[in-house]
Amino acid sequence: MDVVSSPDPATPADLAARYQRGDFLFTTAQRALLAQGTIRTVTETDPRRLASVIPGVLAETGAPLAVGVLPFDTGPDTKVPGYLVVPRTVHRSEGAPSLPREVLPAPVRVRAVPSPSQHMEAVRSAVAALASRELRKAVLARALDLEFDSPVPAESIVRNLAVGNPRHFTYAAELPGGRSLVGATPELLLRRTGRTVFSSPHAGSMPRSADPVTDRANGEALRTSRKDQLEHAVVIDYVVEALRPFCRSLDVPAGPELVTTPAIWHLRTPITGELADPDVTALDLAAALHPTPAICGTPTDEARELVQELEPFDRDYYAGAVGWVDAAGDGEWAVAIRCAEIASTSMRLYAGGGIVPASDPQAELDETTAKFRTLLTAMGLEDLAGV
């Protein structure tokens, strides 16, 4: 048997230090998971079908878990598949990694896709479309394309992300075609631990500020913003309705809490449920929940259509889901935001924000700029945040 799932004496820092492109790394404040090598890959555009074949694949291979990604677009016409890997070795360790910061080379070219003014125009179009198409919310994103004169140092980026965002979920996953997805997201689509399912939708954002007075004021403005409360409520309604059929009880707080990442203030609502059927796996639940209105909109199909009309790129795995599922059905799936897709010497960063009727184009642009900071800070490129 090839599979090693070792109670490893390695620390989370050791696991992050061992990460190499092609591996899967998932670190949280509580633990780190490093999966290396490939026994089998499973590729499937229908996420529910993907979820249904994984238990059989794990039983057949004797592997303890599968790791991977779901794309943003899981609709019936998608060309981008869910991509799961049954790894050869799995190492887990308790705690968050602590490592020295690594210095990275600077890119030789940077391009915003679309340009900032085009993004603001798209926000205006989205606001108009919300009214004419009876949508409650749509999430619009933009991208930053970076080119380097040598291979992108994915390993250093991932380690800096983990060190800079120790309370969140830092991830690195292999994508089809030898590309990699790396990021550090605060948002957990869901965790399944036995019969307990936990989801922490985030929606509603304000940039952090280096000035403590402005920073606090931004947080207060978010807490009291009716526009952001609405943006948030749309997500919670959806997640509760999506989880309800699977749960015999659900605990939903009356209102959101204010939380931070190093770059952003957010509204978040932690939701806990007890599963009615213990055979429903973490990946079944991820397939049922994704895409939430936190990253797509409401109603889902119409919002996705509008997003695809207004964004001049394919989201691919940005705003998808990234995580793992084990043979018992437990697992964790994070919302794949604050991320970049890395090819050989180039990478694309993505950032988006929810658009509701009261959205202001300049504020939406500023929000995406702040969201790019998660990646840019890890790359020592804070100065690029204004692009």
Ligand SMILES: C=C(O[C@@H]1C=C(C(=O)O)C=C[C@H]1O)C(=O)O
């Ligand atoms: C879409 C992104 O983030 C999502 C959108 C949010 C918002 O609109 O307020 C907040 C958190 C995330 O669910 C992103 O970071 O790219």
